[in-house]
Amino acid sequence: MSAFNGAGQFIISGVGLPVVFGTTISSSVMNQLNTDLAAGLSNCLCKDGQQVPIANIPMGGYKLTGVGQATGLGDVLGWGQAATVANLTDTGTTNLAALNVSGTLNVSGALVNSAVSNPNLIINGDCRVSQYVWPITLNNSTPAGFTADRQKSYWAASGAQTATVTVATDGPASIGLTRSVKYTVGTVASIVSTDYFLHSYIIEAVDIEPLMWGTVNAKPATLSFWVKCSIANANLGLVVDSADNALYWATTYNTGSANTWKQITITIPGPTTGVWASSGVGLAIRWGFNSGSVRSTGTVGSWQATGTPIFDVAGQTGLSSTTGATWQITGIKLEVGSNATPFVPDNFALNFQKCLRYFEAFGDKGGQTIAVGYAISTTQAVFVLPLMTRMRIQPNITFPDVSTAYQVTYQGSNASQPTALAASVAGSSSTTVQIAFTMSGSNNPLFAGGQAVLFGSTGGPSRIYCDAEL
Secondary structure, three states: OOEEOOOOOEEOOOOOOOOOOOOOOOHHHHHHHHHHHHHHHHOOOOOOOOOOOOOOOOOOOOOOOOOOOOOOOOOOOOOOOOOEEOOEEEOOOEEEOOOEEOOOEEEOOOEEEOOOOOOOOOOOOOOOOOOOOOOEEEOOOOOEEEOOOOEEEEEEOOOOOOEEEEEEOOOOHHHOOOOEEEEEEOOOOOOOOOOEEEEEEEEEHHHOHHHOOOOOOOOOEEEEEEEEEOOOOOEEEEEEEEOOOOEEEEEEEEOOOOOOOEEEEEEEOOOOOOOOOOOOEEEEEEEEOOOOHHHEEOOOOOOEEOOOOOOEEOOOOOHHHOOOOEEEEEEEEEEEOOOOOOOOOOOHHHHHHHHOOOEEEEOOOOOOEEEEEEEOOOOEEEEEEEOOOOOOOOOEEEOOOOHHHEEEEEOOOEEEOEEEEEEOOOOOOOOEEEEEEEEOOOOOOOOOOOOEEEEEEOOOOOOEEEEOOO
């Protein structure tokens, strides 16, 4: 009898088969063969849908492709399609763009919805808020500074190394990111063991509480960011460390094609040990540019104990030693869990408000009045400057412009520049700054005690920096 052999092959066999040349073909043999062929064909699926399977069909690792949109119970759901189901139970990892469940959803693995974005522990990851003045040039006399809020740059060298850092109007625009922090390497020199060159972001301790690091319930975190580098396939180091630098975790990433934006995703295992602060510095993320041996590690992929701050991975690409090399970053996101979800920026007002907890700048526009105060003597006045939001701590107050940029106007058009200008520590708080002003020279007329006075600029910027950064 001719039939399928159970392995997908149709075998012709039986009395008188196969037919031998020069013999008479029996009608009964041919009739039986035709019957067997008909039975075999009836066991095949027709492309016009005449038959239905009567058993499970193993695909052997191959796919059903080009399936139509599912519209009812029992329809095959294609990749990227949406469906409404009454009940769904899944024991693996489910990645869904859209899911509507009217009954019970049971997932014992991981349910990843790519249409939803997890909260971002990073503030200003899209670099849109930038209250500082930039570009800045970093060198051994000015080894650190800010450009975009909350992101700090370090170029701490014992030699003549320099770098320029700015906020560039450049980003992976296809996903809505149009600004980035950009480094351009200037002068290079031999690197000594204690030199370090890096981009840094520090997260406040209260913001890492959901990670539960340092406990048996520590959760993994996923860091994602977009990077562009002028050096093709640069292997660069990334380090995460604790507030007291007692623990660190390091890895490397590859920048891909030269001058091309690339998204990097790194999952960081949650440490169950270590001291993770409840206030102040929570954790630091360091993007290294090839630092000295004291600041580098050869151990990657696991948490390590150390008493020395580590910023780099040994043997990485020497970005800081390449004159003219550029490196840019934007779209920075740190989230709880092992999966990266899309970067969704805060609206600008909310992003700006978050940044004000750490830094606020006044007086960036020439000729403006910054504060109203009163004279406390014939040569001194005080000004109270309310902050727009409660800062992390009472801020450190600096006056970055030359003293002649600041002045007090009083009794109509009379004006005086300061011989002394300082913040009053006793009169300031995390919500208010008090400034003490001493009149310059022998101005005539002098202040009249108790009279109102205006604090502002002589025409150019007269900035006041309120700094509560970590």
